[in-house]
Amino acid sequence: MQRAAAASPHRPPIDRDILGRRVIAGGALALAIALFLSLSIGATGITLASLPRALSAALAGSEDPVLMREQLVLLDIRLPRAILGMFVGAALGVAGTMMQGLFRNPLADPGIIGVSSGAALAAVATIALGNSLAAPLTRAFGIYALPFAAFAGGFVTTTLLVAIAGRHGQVMIGTLLLAGIAIGAIAGALTGLIAYASDDRELRDLTLWSLGSLSGASWPKVAAILPFALAIVVVLPLVIRALNGFLLGEAEAYHLGVDIERTKRLVILTTAACVGAAVAVAGVVGFVGIVVPHLVRLLAGPDHRFVLPGSALLGAALLLSADVIARMLVRPAELPLGVVMAAIGAPVFLHLVLRRGIGGVE
Amino acid sequence: MHSNGYRTLLAAGMLAGAIAALPPAVTAAERTIADSGGRQVRIGDTSRLVSIGGDITEILYALGTADRIVAVDSTSQFPPAALKTKKNVGYMRALSSEGVLSIDASLIIASNRSGPPEVVKALKSTPVPYFEVGEDLDPAGIAKKVRLISRLVEREPAGEQLASRIEHEFQTLSELRSAIKKPARTLFVFNVVNGRATVGGADTSADAMLKLAGAVNAAASVTGFKPLSDEAVVELAPDFIVTMRRTAGDHDTGQLLTMRGLAATPAGAAKRVISMDGLYLLGFGPRTPSAALDLMRALYPDLPSKRVELGR
Numbered sequence: 123m124q125r126a127a128a129a130s131p132h133r134p135p136i137d138r139d140i141l142g143r144r145v146i147a148g149g150a151l152a153l154a155i156a157l158f159l160s161l162s163i164g165a166t167g168i169t170l171a172s173l174p175r176a177l178s179a180a181l182a183g184s185e186d187p188v189l190m191r192e193q194l195v196l197l198d199i200r201l202p203r204a205i206l207g208m209f210v211g212a213a214l215g216v217a218g219t220m221m222q223g224l225f226r227n228p229l230a231d232p233g234i235i236g237v238s239s240g241a242a243l244a245a246v247a248t249i250a251l252g253n254s255l256a257a258p259l260t261r262a263f264g265i266y267a268l269p270f271a272a273f274a275g276g277f278v279t280t281t282l283l284v285a286i287a288g289r290h291g292q293v294m295i296g297t298l299l300l301a302g303i304a305i306g307a308i309a310g311a312l313t314g315l316i317a318y319a320s321d322d323r324e325l326r327d328l329t330l331w332s333l334g335s336l337s338g339a340s341w342p343k344v345a346a347i348l349p350f351a352l353a354i355v356v357v358l359p360l361v362i363r364a365l366n367g368f369l370l371g372e373a374e375a376y377h378l379g380v381d382i383e384r385t386k387r388l389v390i391l392t393t394a395a396c397v398g399a400a401v402a403v404a405g406v407v408g409f410v411g412i413v414v415p416h417l418v419r420l421l422a423g424p425d426h427r428f429v430l431p432g433s434a435l436l437g438a439a440l441l442l443s444a445d446v447i448a449r450m451l452v453r454p455a456e457l458p459l460g461v462v463m464a465a466i467g468a469p470v471f472l473h474l475v476l477r478r479g480i481g482g483v484e
Numbered sequence: 485m486h487s488n489g490y491r492t493l494l495a496a497g498m499l500a501g502a503i504a505a506l507p508p509a510v511t512a513a514e515r516t517i518a519d520s521g522g523r524q525v526r527i528g529d530t531s532r533l534v535s536i537g538g539d540i541t542e543i544l545y546a547l548g549t550a551d552r553i554v555a556v557d558s559t560s561q562f563p564p565a566a567l568k569t570k571k572n573v574g575y576m577r578a579l580s581s582e583g584v585l586s587i588d589a590s591l592i593i594a595s596n597r598s599g600p601p602e603v604v605k606a607l608k609s610t611p612v613p614y615f616e617v618g619e620d621l622d623p624a625g626i627a628k629k630v631r632l633i634s635r636l637v638e639r640e641p642a643g644e645q646l647a648s649r650i651e652h653e654f655q656t657l658s659e660l661r662s663a664i665k666k667p668a669r670t671l672f673v674f675n676v677v678n679g680r681a682t683v684g685g686a687d688t689s690a691d692a693m694l695k696l697a698g699a700v701n702a703a704a705s706v707t708g709f710k711p712l713s714d715e716a717v718v719e720l721a722p723d724f725i726v727t728m729r730r731t732a733g734d735h736d737t738g739q740l741l742t743m744r745g746l747a748a749t750p751a752g753a754a755k756r757v758i759s760m761d762g763l764y765l766l767g768f769g770p771r772t773p774s775a776a777l778d779l780m781r782a783l784y785p786d787l788p789s790k791r792v793e794l795g796r
Contacts, residue, residue, distance in 0.1 A: 340602050
């Protein structure tokens, strides 16, 4: 990539398509490596070499404690965790790209449409009021009350915002942005109020939740996020051309034949669903939504044909790698995912920005 | 006859020696004990323990089973040796399933406040028994917890001794409390941040401790640990201030009274500030009765000192 940048003044620039394909291939390779590491490294020291044994033991219903332990670690702890990690990383990467594309603002993140503040408010309320006001919810959903509430909170806020900003069949992007700030402030105030009324342990839980973790990964959670993962796959091809049109401006996109309103709604709802689901299973993991799309743009240019899938792959790879580090560094304990993510990702990002210049288009 | 008896004696001696030399694991029969959540847990070998919860670790140490603990959680602050010499599985509410499994323990004893719930669920499904212990702040609960854990690790005599000592100490405390004529209005100051004092209101461990020591919580009108303004602190008008000692030395007592609100209270004016070790004071483990007694002595120096021979 350095060669390409240095050579560009003298030779015709390398075809963007080739560069984009390289970035996608690189992202896929990084994800494959991260997935392998995530499945084969852990506090117990069990490696993928035990997988055939564990699988056959699972099929035979073996009662051997050693095999049961390997089976549990590989199939019930690491595998759902890796799948959730990939989903969360990909969903946050894609959501960030779509928001930045829609708002034509490099600093836009999924938080703009209220999904984060709404999810946080609902989650905090569930943690703090789980034994009192929200008791029916915790009884009905058991240990899934928190993820369910987070998802519902994010979705309700987003729907509310779109309703506020949508008049005469149009979603006003400017109104959406400002209303998002106002609703975010209200949600933040309510969250703060609940935090103020919480006891020490609830506060500790709130803090941990806001730092993100994949340690609660389980197969039911994987099943719960499956529809959202499918939604990403279905929606991506539909919005690529429209988002490329938006790069030029809303009016220009309209003249290019892009269905502006349909795109806005599709992008906003997909983002809300994906981020809501990601927050629900992993808590708040910042950084990916802003940084990964920029990283991909730095490397591949602004074409959404490459930025969207590239962000999905790189987001997944980055999140999985951060999770491996989070659970290995202080084993048998675990570091919060968000901490590792920012501590590793931010310096790398800064380095790239300083070397290549912001935006990656020049 | 004589040589025959000698031979029998020798044989008996050898047999006894052989039995004594057997590893203890062989004698550990499998038992089923109901945990605090009502779950029937099959307990086998108890030679390698993971202790999750500061109170549980403290009780295991008090029962003389410290050498059987392989790993503790980060709330196991007492005795300090626990976190220094054992593996640390992290904060009890943020456990890692694989992390706890990697310890290769034979029994996990965990507070029922452990989490996250998915991890606890996964740990309960492993072949390693996972025994949940409830958390109580009342005197009967502490003794009950000691008995339960002692049964679990087969130290019933030591457990019974410790539990009845705790009960006896609580009994002594309640007798002493009834001798108090004028209960002291006491404010528990958790910490002072940015010139604002965070105090222990109702439904806190601090409130429970003040009650045990025969004091009246001056901040009973608030619930939980809450930061109060200077004005509100003056309004509470405590006769005593109780605070947690951080490091050696008495400097933070003086620092506390530089706060105008606290200094203006009757307690502040008379410099009646009691500073005690935080874990000792609020840990709610085997040391709780003696902590309550220490606090009571500090609050009521004139209290009849009969039967205050509490053990540590």
